[in-house]
Amino acid sequence: MLSTIEAREVILKHATPLGVERVSILEALGRVIAEEVRAARQQPPWDNSAMDGFAVRAADALGASPGTPVRLRVAGEIMAGTMPSRAVMPGQAARIMTGAPMPRGADAVVRVEDTESDDPEWVRILKPVEPGRDVRRAGEDQEVGDLLVGAGTRLRPGEIGVIAGAPRAFVSVRRVPTVAVIATGDELAEPDTAPSSAQIVNTSSYSIAAMVREAGARAVVLPIARDDRASLDAVFAEALHADVVVSVGGVSVGERDLVRESLEASGVTMRFWKVRVTPGKPLAFGTAGRKLVFGLPGNPVSCMVSFELFVRPALLKLAGHARIFRRTLCATMTASVKKRKDYVHFLRVRLDREGDRWLATPMGQQGSGVLRSMAWANGLAVGPREMDRLEAGMEVQVIHLDDCWATAEDRPV
Amino acid sequence: MLSTIEAREVILKHATPLGVERVSILEALGRVIAEEVRAARQQPPWDNSAMDGFAVRAADALGASPGTPVRLRVAGEIMAGTMPSRAVMPGQAARIMTGAPMPRGADAVVRVEDTESDDPEWVRILKPVEPGRDVRRAGEDQEVGDLLVGAGTRLRPGEIGVIAGAPRAFVSVRRVPTVAVIATGDELAEPDTAPSSAQIVNTSSYSIAAMVREAGARAVVLPIARDDRASLDAVFAEALHADVVVSVGGVSVGERDLVRESLEASGVTMRFWKVRVTPGKPLAFGTAGRKLVFGLPGNPVSCMVSFELFVRPALLKLAGHARIFRRTLCATMTASVKKRKDYVHFLRVRLDREGDRWLATPMGQQGSGVLRSMAWANGLAVGPREMDRLEAGMEVQVIHLDDCWATAEDRPV
Numbered sequence: 001m002l003s004t005i006e007a008r009e010v011i012l013k014h015a016t017p018l019g020v021e022r023v024s025i026l027e028a029l030g031r032v033i034a035e036e037v038r039a040a041r042q043q044p045p046w047d048n049s050a051m052d053g054f055a056v057r058a059a060d061a062l063g064a065s066p067g068t069p070v071r072l073r074v075a076g077e078i079m080a081g082t083m084p085s086r087a088v089m090p091g092q093a094a095r096i097m098t099g100a101p102m103p104r105g106a107d108a109v110v111r112v113e114d115t116e117s118d119d120p121e122w123v124r125i126l127k128p129v130e131p132g133r134d135v136r137r138a139g140e141d142q143e144v145g146d147l148l149v150g151a152g153t154r155l156r157p158g159e160i161g162v163i164a165g166a167p168r169a170f171v172s173v174r175r176v177p178t179v180a181v182i183a184t185g186d187e188l189a190e191p192d193t194a195p196s197s198a199q200i201v202n203t204s205s206y207s208i209a210a211m212v213r214e215a216g217a218r219a220v221v222l223p224i225a226r227d228d229r230a231s232l233d234a235v236f237a238e239a240l241h242a243d244v245v246v247s248v249g250g251v252s253v254g255e256r257d258l259v260r261e262s263l264e265a266s267g268v269t270m271r272f273w274k275v276r277v278t279p280g281k282p283l284a285f286g287t288a289g290r291k292l293v294f295g296l297p298g299n300p301v302s303c304m305v306s307f308e309l310f311v312r313p314a315l316l317k318l319a320g321h322a323r324i325f326r327r328t329l330c331a332t333m334t335a336s337v338k339k340r341k342d343y344v345h346f347l348r349v350r351l352d353r354e355g356d357r358w359l360a361t362p363m364g365q366q367g368s369g370v371l372r373s374m375a376w377a378n379g380l381a382v383g384p385r386e387m388d389r390l391e392a393g394m395e396v397q398v399i400h401l402d403d404c405w406a407t408a409e410d411r412p413v
Numbered sequence: 414m415l416s417t418i419e420a421r422e423v424i425l426k427h428a429t430p431l432g433v434e435r436v437s438i439l440e441a442l443g444r445v446i447a448e449e450v451r452a453a454r455q456q457p458p459w460d461n462s463a464m465d466g467f468a469v470r471a472a473d474a475l476g477a478s479p480g481t482p483v484r485l486r487v488a489g490e491i492m493a494g495t496m497p498s499r500a501v502m503p504g505q506a507a508r509i510m511t512g513a514p515m516p517r518g519a520d521a522v523v524r525v526e527d528t529e530s531d532d533p534e535w536v537r538i539l540k541p542v543e544p545g546r547d548v549r550r551a552g553e554d555q556e557v558g559d560l561l562v563g564a565g566t567r568l569r570p571g572e573i574g575v576i577a578g579a580p581r582a583f584v585s586v587r588r589v590p591t592v593a594v595i596a597t598g599d600e601l602a603e604p605d606t607a608p609s610s611a612q613i614v615n616t617s618s619y620s621i622a623a624m625v626r627e628a629g630a631r632a633v634v635l636p637i638a639r640d641d642r643a644s645l646d647a648v649f650a651e652a653l654h655a656d657v658v659v660s661v662g663g664v665s666v667g668e669r670d671l672v673r674e675s676l677e678a679s680g681v682t683m684r685f686w687k688v689r690v691t692p693g694k695p696l697a698f699g700t701a702g703r704k705l706v707f708g709l710p711g712n713p714v715s716c717m718v719s720f721e722l723f724v725r726p727a728l729l730k731l732a733g734h735a736r737i738f739r740r741t742l743c744a745t746m747t748a749s750v751k752k753r754k755d756y757v758h759f760l761r762v763r764l765d766r767e768g769d770r771w772l773a774t775p776m777g778q779q780g781s782g783v784l785r786s787m788a789w790a791n792g793l794a795v796g797p798r799e800m801d802r803l804e805a806g807m808e809v810q811v812i813h814l815d816d817c818w819a820t821a822e823d824r825p826v
Contacts (some may be wrong), residue, residue, distance in 0.1 A: 025604070026634065029623045045610055050712075080600035080640070083611045098711060099600045099613060099662075141783050148785065156815065157627060158788035161620030161713055165784060167604035187493035187512045191438070191580035197458055198496045200512060207574030210442045214570060221439065227493070249511075298511060299463075300574055330769055356743055370554050371456075371578060372561065375571035402569065 004309060004344050007275040007283065011310055012324075014271070014287050015317040018175040018243060025163055028155045030216055031173035032320030037149040037163050039142040047102040049078075050134040054093040054115055054123055055106035058131040069116065069124035078103060093123050102135055109134035141165070152322055174320030179212045180239035181205050184225040184232065184250040184259060185298060203371060204248040204303050208296075211307050212246070215315045225250075232262035240266060240288055243318060246311060249298030259295055260284065268293045276385075278343040280306035292318075300371040305346050305380065308401070331358035331381070331398045336391045339383035347390070348377035351398060360398050362390070378402040417722065417757050420688040420696065424723055425737075427684070427700050428730040431588040431656060438576055441568045443629055444586035445733030450562040450576050452555040460515040462491075463547040467506040467528055467536055468519035471544040482529065482537035491516060506536050515548055522547035554578070565735055587733030592625045593652035594618050597638040597645065597663040597672060598711060616784060617661040617716050621709075624720050625659070628728045645675035653679060653701055656731060659724060662711030672708055673697065681706045689798075691756040693719035705731075713784040718759050718793065721814070744771035744794070744811045749804050752796035760803070761790035764811060773811050775803070791815040 002010070020034040049055065056072060064070040072093040078084045084103035088094050093110070094103050102109075111134065114127040142148060148162050149155075155163075155173070163171055188202040189195035202224055209219035220242060225235040227250065239245040250259035263286060264270060270286040273295075277283075279302035284295030294311050296303040316324035331351060339345035349360040360381050363373045379398040383390055390396060415423070433447040462468065469485060477483040485506040491497045497516035501507050506523070507516050515522075524547065527540040555561060561575045562568075568576075568586070576584055601615040602608035615637055622632035633655060638648040640663065652658040663672035676699060677683060683699040686708075690696070692715035697708030707724050709716040729737035744764060752758035762773040773794050776786045792811040796803055803809060 025619050026622055026632075029626050041608070041614075044613060048613075080598050080613075082599070099598060101611065141785060149788070155623075156788065157620045157623035157717065158784065158790070160623040161616040161717070161784050162788050164604040164616040164619040165614045165713075167608065167614045169603075169605035185493050185512060186495070190582075191577040192582035195454070195580065198514065200457060200461075200493075201454075201578045201580045203574040203577040206438050206577040207570045209439055210568075210570035210573040213442050219439075300578075304570065304574070353740075371571065371574050372554060375562065375569065375575050377571070 001274050001276045002272055004275060004277045007272060007277075007285070008310060008313065010271055011285055011292070011314050012317055015292060015314040016290055017320045018177060018318050020172045021175050022170045023173055024170055025160050025168065028160055028163075028171055028173060029157070031155050031176070033149055033153050033155055033159075033171055034151060034174050034320065035172045036147060036151050037166050037168060037171065039144055039146040039148055040166055042139045042144055043141040043165055044136055044138055046138045048136050049096045049098055049100055049102060049109045050136050051109055051111045052098050053096060053109045053111040053134065054125070055088055055096045055103055056093045056108055056110055056125065056129065057088060057090060057106060058108040058129050058133070060090060061108075061110060061125045061128045064125040064128050066126045069126050071122055071124050074117075074121055074123050076103075093125070107131045107135070152320065154321060154323070174318075176217045177243035177315055177318040178218045178220060179244040179246055179315065180220050180222055180242035181208050181212065182222045182225055182235055182239055182245065182247045184227065184247060186227045188224050188249075190224065203300050204298070207300065207304055207371075207374075208246055208248060208307055211304065211312065212315065215312045216319060217244075217315045227258060229258055229262055232258055233265065236262055236266045236268075240268075240291060243291060244311075244315065245291065245293040246296060246307070247294065248296045248303045250295070263293060263295070275310075276343055277309070278340040278345040280309065280346075281343070283310060285310070301348075301374050304374050308380065308399070309346065327400050328382070328397045329358055329400055330395055331360035331379070333381070333390050333392050333394045333396055334359050334361045336389060337362040338389050339387060341388040342385060344385050345383035346380040346399070347383050348373050349379045349381045349398060350377055351379040351400065358398070360396060414687050414689040415685055417688060417690045420685060420690075420698070421723060421726065423684055424698055424705070424727050425730055428705060428727040429703055430733045431590060431731050433585045434588050435583045436586055437583055438573050438581065441573055441576075441584055441586055442570070444568050444589070446562055446566050446568055446572075446584055447564060447587050447733065448585045449560060449564050450579050450581060450584065452557055452559040452561055453579055455552045455557055456554040456578055457549055457551055459551045461549050462509045462511055462513050462515060462522045463549050464522055464524045465511050466509060466522045466524040466547065467538070468501055468509045468516055469506045469521055469523055469538065469542065470501060470503060470519060471521040471542050471546070473503060474521075474523060474538045474541045477538040477541050479539045482539050484535055484537055487530075487534055487536050489516075506538070508536075520544040520548070565733065567734060567736070587731075589630050590656035590728055590731040591631045591633060592657040592659055592728065593633050593635055593655035594621050594625065595635045595638050595648055595652055595658070595660045597640065597660060599640045601637050601662075603637065616713050617711070620713065620717055620784075620787075621659055621661060621720055624717065624725065625728065628725050629732060630657075630728045640671060642671050642675055645671055646678065649675055649679045649681075653681075653704060656704060657724075657728065658704065658706040659709060659720070660707065661709045661716045663708070676706060676708070688723075689756055690722070691753040691758040693722065693759075694756070696723060698723070714761075714787050717787050721793065721812070722759065740813050741795070741810045742771055742813055743808055744773035744792070746794070746803050746805050746807045746809055747772050747774045749802060750775040751802050752800060754801040755798060757798050758796035759793040759812075760796050761786050762792045762794045762811060763790055764792040764813065771811070773809060
């Protein structure tokens with residue numbers, strides 16, 4: 001049986017980043033850029049004022065103070081968006097707005113609050129300035145040809161601003177995968193129908209669709225497939241239009257588990273069927289050309305854990321991401337918990353920060369049927385294969401499932 | 414001048430969570446639920462099998478082993494989705510599928526891999542089972558009336574699965590704010606036009622729109638407002654249809670900064686104009702009824718830092734979130750950096766993990782014009798007011814701007 005790491009290697013070997021599409025910079029957040037963006041212009045295009053005030057020759061303002069102001073003649077006004085027409089000569093100053101180009105001759109800006117004026121022709125400078133003060137230099141941000149954003153970068157708000165300034169309005173990014181989500185089983189009823197007493201509500205289509213969206217991909221939820229070949233064949237034929245198929249249920253070894261048969265008949269080459277991991281041992285993976293097909297265990301918790309460990313990194317790789325895993329952190333167990341020996345066991349825990357360390361509180365109930373535990377947990381503690389128990393006080397690695405926003409109390413400033 | 418904390422208190426005092434809308438569970442990811450969801454049915458509705466195998470009386474399988482199998486008569490087959498019609502009597506077993514209801518009489522499931530059968534009438538049990546083994550108990554996940562998800566919860570994939578199982582298809586969630594984004598300034602040109610040599614490219618509308626989306630809100634990017642009252646009045650009239658207005662530029666003390674005048678004429682009550690913070694001192698905040706209006710500094714970096722510190726928490730509060738701040742972490746400075754004394758200075762740093770500690774590398778260039786530094790950085794180190802320098806080796810608090818996905822090398826399993 002494959003280990004978690006071996007299984008993930010097989011999956012990732014078959015996950016080839018998808019093709020490229022052009023999107024506007026308003027839609028590019030979180031996408032992975034598939035080209036280099038280089039500066040087409042110098043930024044700023046010329047020396048300009050960082051403040052509202054007066055462009056001066058710094059030498060003129062030497063020794064200025066509120067008691068001994070330096071009086072300069074106001075030689076024009078430079079607005080943002082216009083080029084100055086004349087130079088600032090010794091003894092002169094030009095009124096200048098934030099962002100406006102510096103006039104020739106001037107080498108510093110005196111902020112308006114460090115000046116006084118009761119005559120539009122004259123200004124009194126109350127403070128000396130060093131040359132370059134409050135002047136943004138031409139090319140300070142970028143020179144023509146500078147590499148602004150490298151291919152393969154995940155686009156955050158800062159990169160999007162930089163690309164706008166290149167200037168560019170569209171960028172080529174990797175396509176995000178479309179993922180067909182299918183729950184299988186005769187026992188399942190959709191939540192918007194009135195389930196009979198013999199039925200179980202289909203929760204997995206909805207939790208898995210949310211996990212797909214959380215990974216930045218597009219989910220297409222298909223109707224429940226019933227436990228017969230005709231139903232499965234029809235649903236998989238439709239599903240294989242997507243880049244990735246995630247089927248939930250029907251992958252264990254029972255006689256009526258027809259999923260494998262149907263997948264193989266649909267042209268899917270199965271790569272493995274089991275992984276030495278708890279929860280989630282019956283995990284199927286196959287390929288159809290460049291499409292990836294996952295068969296997750298039917299249990300509502302197991303399928304989510306399996307998705308987290310095996311499907312999510314593949315979706316991120318398809319979308320072009322280099323960083324495809326969540327961070328793990330080291331936490332101290334607050335209680336003891338049993339685990340399955342000989343299996344890496346991913347235990348649902350709640351992470352809480354206490355000063356500079358993290359505490360991991362295991363669920364009382366690790367039963368894989370208990371979906372609420374998945375809502376309560378924000379981490380998966382990694383229980384090593386050789387152990388049959390994690391003890392209170394032990395340090396464990398925990399996969400952090402949540403970005404864990406903080407409340408005001410957690411925040412020093 | 415207000416401190417960072419005081420300014421944020423004023424803003425948050427005026428930020429009242431928005432109203433409620435019904436969305437389907439397929440669209441509810443990341444939203445804040447505005448109602449309690451309670452279980453309308455027991456889950457599972459009856460004891461059921463956790464595995465494919467044979468439902469037995471555990472007492473019958475005592476002492477079973479591969480050498481001394483226990484032979485039981487197969488009395489029927491129970492499929493998922495059907496109720497068993499008869500009980501399992503002593504000496505009998507019922508073939509059972511994962512998820513199928515347990516038949517009366519049986520108290521455990523023997524997994525199919527622990528059995529042998531060459532005759533459909535008989536099965537040989539190769540392993541004893543304890544009572545309850547591989548049986549999921551009725552109500553194990555939820556009892557009727559159980560509180561499944563509390564009002565105010567941010568909906569993650571686990572909660573969405575739980576709500577589906579309630580069963581519910583729609584939920585009431587807080588509306589997310591619509592945010593009008595406006596760049597102001599005669600010097601600005603849009604990135605898709607050919608900027609003249611006297612113009613600066615408008616990057617802030619795009620970086621801020623991305624920050625709005627990253628905070629889960631909806632951005633509406635308005636055309637650039639020019640530095641005259643007619644243009645500003647027209648754009649603000651349109652902008653005030655949104656829940657929040659974020660205007661960039663035109664908030665310092667220069668004579669041609671008409672933003673304040675135009676906002677007040679539009680019915681906005683200004684609450685403050687400056688905060689003792691770097692970058693971002695000229696920060697305006699006002700209200701118009703329940704609408705929030707922010708005037709951010711025009712500098713491309715300053716406006717992003719101001720958004721992060723002041724606008725993002727307000728947007729999250731409007732959307733109903735309780736946790737509205739990013740986590741901070743404690744990191745060690747890798748180099749010294751100057752800061753502005755008497756101001757809390759938020760310094761752009763890159764965070765890297767080294768074992769169990771974090772390193773914060775300051776940007777060589779903290780100049781607020783250098784937008785690329787914002788792309789490069791993934792943290793804001795908090796430089797305390799009283800210092801004029803952060804030294805290498807010092808421990809600092811850093812706001813973590815990024816969820817920092819990991820590469821395979823960072824990941825132990």
